[in-house]
Amino acid sequence: MDEQEPLLRIENLKKYFNVKDNHKKVILKAVDGISMDIKAGETVGLVGESGCGKSTFGRAVLQLHSITSGKVYFRGQDITGWNEKELRPLRKDMQIIFQDPFASLNPRKTIFETVIAPLDAFDIGTKQERREKVQKMLEFVGLPEYQFHKLPHEMSGGQRQRAVIARAMITDPAFVVCDEPVSALDVSVRAQVLNLMKDAQKASGVSYLFISHDMSVIRYLCDKVAVMYLGRLVEYGTKEEIFGNPLHPYTKALLSAIPVPDVGAKKHERIRLVGDVPSPLYPPAGCRLHNRCPYATEECSDEGVAQMLKVNEDHFVACPFTEEFEARKAAKESA
């Protein structure tokens, strides 16, 4: 594979659902045209509020949803629309970790049985090799030998999530979608699991698509950040750019809304959005944020206003007025 070739290339991905609202057929545009590249060994964070389509995007990338339009390339190969049989050999290279580890573990299988299952399914190695591999993996994720034959209900939430991570990593995948993997965990356990995910990446060179609503977790784990709002990306860039120089009003609002566990901490510029997220069934025209954005003007409801614009090589933003806002802010401050 060419060094420059991304592990995963997603082009203008769309996923629409046909739903009924008051007996009327409506199209729900859960993911409405998202493009991104994910390189080998890289973590891309996808952040947004509930209902913005982050999970749908994660599943669509793995072909767990049939895609409405757009393309997904894995190692340069177009895998869009492949059926289960075609995808099966790829499944061991592309895994997923969900938020609730209890719901994603079979309650009647011990941890050891759960983690060895993918190796059995893909017929990897001899029986002896498999057992050794599982043993090593479980110890790596911090489940010592006396825990191997426990059932999920006998374990704590953090231990279960470790088991789920072990199962996802056992086939040495190249790419893992992590869908809010630490949101259900307590603070002290969350730190353990986050460190484990970092260690696993260092050891195996896996790429993560890390889906979260929590900007502080994203900052800790990710190399690149994609900010999503109502099915579209509003800002995309490296961690340094997004946290050091956030441009889109939504990104700024997300950053300033997060309470910092410190007194007298220097905060991001404070932006409060008005009102609630509109129903994704009837998103506003033009820039989807315009009815909540404190800077919005009439032009913001024009279709096409929210094109992704290049700020620099590492930074893209879907708002043409960011320079204007800065100027207005500066004028306000000097006045």
Place this chain on the structure above:
Amino acid sequence: MSESDVVLEVKGLQVAFKVSKKDTLTAIQDVTFTVHRGETLGIVGESGCGKSVTANSIMRLLPKQTSMITGGSILFDGNDLTQASEKEMRDIRGQKISMIFQDPMTSLNPVYRVGDQLVEMYQAHGKIDKKDAWAKGTEMLREVGIPSPETRMYEYPHEMSGGMRQRVMIAMALSARPELLIADEPTTALDVTIQAQVLDLMKELRSSLNTAVMLITHDMGVVAENSDYVLVMYAGEAVEYADVKTIFTAPRHPYTQGLLASLPRVDRNTERLNTIEGTVPSLADMPKGCRFCTRCPYATDKCRQEHPELVDVDGHPVRCFYPQKGER
């Protein structure tokens, strides 16, 4: 802060749960704190540490068959609530002490319109005719920042968003102008931008009404930005209690320090998070000595054998034999 400003004083509170016919387990013990008028006390800790049990014992909302207050006192306006009768509690709940919960959908009745629920509340607390109560309710919704409250009064809870429902709960809780508001994880179920709105609203109302607030949360960030005093709980005990600045700049208990060091930060890059190894022990299986000794990096034999009391360290109570210096 003068004595008369004390709204609530909890001393050595202990609550036990019945687990079988003979056995009981002590869920919380030795919880001590005071709340002053116009101030917010943040109570933080991980799930199962007894934050909500503390709140529910103040409201006397714990199930009677399976739980009891086995020690300590809860002084509110000079009365000990642990001794109060059910009738006295009825006059206090919603009038003098109100509570809002994490999930507003389960706290609101799904088959009644929001307006009817507000009217019912006003009528339960005083003689008022329906028309006036409706007008009062509309006014209250306006006060908590709900747009076009006249039409919202006719809506059912499911027609509102989560943030809107929590605003309704706040409106209900504050309409009797209570002296104390207990907020049990009020923003945990909300998105961050909505959480910010709701916390701003609570701050505004607190200062305009001069209500005392007990803010229960697991989010250290929410506590840092919204409290004056902080009580840190671990495994059913108060482990450290100080003003917010001390807790976040010079915490002395190893658990408080560990908790703060394990947080990923949005305002700076972190190379590697510190962790507190292990997990919280279960109630049935508490260590004999300090409850944190199984996870504490500084634990000694003394910690494993003897149970530490709250002692004064640099002017604030800390439950530790070896309080650590910790400049952050």
